[in-house]
Amino acid sequence: MKLYTYYRSSAAYRVRIALRLKGLAHEQAFVHLRKGEQSVPSYRALNPQGVVPTLEADGAVIGQSLAILEYLEETRPRPPLLPDDWAGRARVRQLALTIACEIHPLNNLKVLNHLATECKLDEAQRKLWYHHWVGEGFRALEGLLAEHPATGRFCHGDRPGLADICLVPQVYNARRFQVDLALYPTIRQIEAACLALPAFTEAAPEQQPDAE
Amino acid sequence: MKLYTYYRSSAAYRVRIALRLKGLAHEQAFVHLRKGEQSVPSYRALNPQGVVPTLEADGAVIGQSLAILEYLEETRPRPPLLPDDWAGRARVRQLALTIACEIHPLNNLKVLNHLATECKLDEAQRKLWYHHWVGEGFRALEGLLAEHPATGRFCHGDRPGLADICLVPQVYNARRFQVDLALYPTIRQIEAACLALPAFTEAAPEQQPDAE
Numbered sequence: 045m046k047l048y049t050y051y052r053s054s055a056a057y058r059v060r061i062a063l064r065l066k067g068l069a070h071e072q073a074f075v076h077l078r079k080g081e082q083s084v085p086s087y088r089a090l091n092p093q094g095v096v097p098t099l100e101a102d103g104a105v106i107g108q109s110l111a112i113l114e115y116l117e118e119t120r121p122r123p124p125l126l127p128d129d130w131a132g133r134a135r136v137r138q139l140a141l142t143i144a145c146e147i148h149p150l151n152n153l154k155v156l157n158h159l160a161t162e163c164k165l166d167e168a169q170r171k172l173w174y175h176h177w178v179g180e181g182f183r184a185l186e187g188l189l190a191e192h193p194a195t196g197r198f199c200h201g202d203r204p205g206l207a208d209i210c211l212v213p214q215v216y217n218a219r220r221f222q223v224d225l226a227l228y229p230t231i232r233q234i235e236a237a238c239l240a241l242p243a244f245t246e247a248a249p250e251q252q253p254d255a256e
Numbered sequence: 257m258k259l260y261t262y263y264r265s266s267a268a269y270r271v272r273i274a275l276r277l278k279g280l281a282h283e284q285a286f287v288h289l290r291k292g293e294q295s296v297p298s299y300r301a302l303n304p305q306g307v308v309p310t311l312e313a314d315g316a317v318i319g320q321s322l323a324i325l326e327y328l329e330e331t332r333p334r335p336p337l338l339p340d341d342w343a344g345r346a347r348v349r350q351l352a353l354t355i356a357c358e359i360h361p362l363n364n365l366k367v368l369n370h371l372a373t374e375c376k377l378d379e380a381q382r383k384l385w386y387h388h389w390v391g392e393g394f395r396a397l398e399g400l401l402a403e404h405p406a407t408g409r410f411c412h413g414d415r416p417g418l419a420d421i422c423l424v425p426q427v428y429n430a431r432r433f434q435v436d437l438a439l440y441p442t443i444r445q446i447e448a449a450c451l452a453l454p455a456f457t458e459a460a461p462e463q464q465p466d467a468e
Contacts (some may be wrong), residue, residue, distance in 0.1 A: 092399030093354060104343045108357065111349035118342050130330050131316045137323035142305060144353075145320065149361035158388065163377060176370065187304030 045070040051252035054213035055109040056097040060247035074254040139207035147181035257282040263464035266425035267321040268309040272459035286466040351419035359393035
């Protein structure tokens with residue numbers, strides 16, 4: 045199993061956590077996004093979209109972090125990243141997708157770069173943009189978490205899973221952009237519970253061999 | 257089963273297709289996004305994020321279209337929306353997520369509104385923004401589809417599934433914004449195959465009771 049990753053990619057960070065939670069041995073290949081290594085033909089052949097992560101496993105090449113996580117769950121089910129019951133799985137996927145489809149896509153490196161170079165937004169305007177979408181997303185997440193009886197030490201019960209795997213990189217990213225997290229006590233509690241686990245801390249950007 | 261929908265929402269459109277492909281009877285409730293009905297307390301109680309779609313089913317309330325589609329697949333497996341093999345499922349999810357996480361989030365109504373009101377981009381600039389992200393996403397999708405032996409009449413083989421369900425609303429949306437689709441022959445062929453099926457045409461925005 046081989047993971048193509050970049051230390052600062054939130055999507056790669058998700059997969060790094062999952063591989064560790066499941067205890068899966070793997071090689072890593074580093075794709076330096078700021079140097080444009082995602083656009084070289086050898087990488088585009090694996091991932092026509094030119095994004096990280098990509099996972100090579102069992103003879104297949106899989107892109108999109110949530111597709112990789114579902115694949116790992118199907119082929120290496122223990123320990124599970126999803127609950128046993130369909131209602132729980134639907135809830136966990138909703139939480140994960142709220143991050144993956146509503147917050148992260150608006151705030152990643154390529155979008156912030158585009159806002160600077162094509163839309164001519166200055167740094168202060170880009171920060172406002174970032175804070176707006178994280179704020180909207182985190183308010184929704186805090187609501188989904190704080191008011192639900194299934195929330196436990198983690199997003200769903202007392203075992204880390206798919207939603208936590210998406211949450212921790214997004215919170216990490218928000219801290220980098222000085223988002224005030226005081227409004228989101230449940231999110232912070234869950235983050236703290238995750239960061240007590242080596243699978244999460246070892247997957248953090250600054251712990252990666254390609255960190256700068 | 258009750259679907260909260262808005263005729264022009266691409267995410268709701270995905271669920272409308274899936275319910276029809278699976279032949280599932282359901283009620284509909286209409287949430288008028290341009291009138292702000294997604295923000296009234298009664299709807300926020302169901303969906304704290306204030307987005308459509310939401311599905312009420314089996315005593316649960318599920319948000320996020322892909323979480324709903326996975327839920328339908330788990331609880332009403334026939335006809336399937338995902339292939340039987342894990343490699344096929346990973347590929348189909350990758351295609352669906354390329355649309356749901358990389359194209360659609362950058363181009364939906366709330367983002368286009370924000371670009372106008374907060375970022376002061378004029379209509380021409382917003383159209384450039386729209387075309388940029390659809391172009392980048394469709395080039396990647398065309399690559400993933402055109403060069404892969406598993407692509408058939410539909411995104412994966414000769415049966416419509418999760419990826420087609422995401423593709424058709426995105427292509428519909430792109431046509432509204434005058435995106436030139438000539439560069440994407442495989443996408444257009446698959447769209448045509450889908451639009452030969454009543455499940456897709458009946459789910460189209462202009463066919464909905466709340467269409468204006």
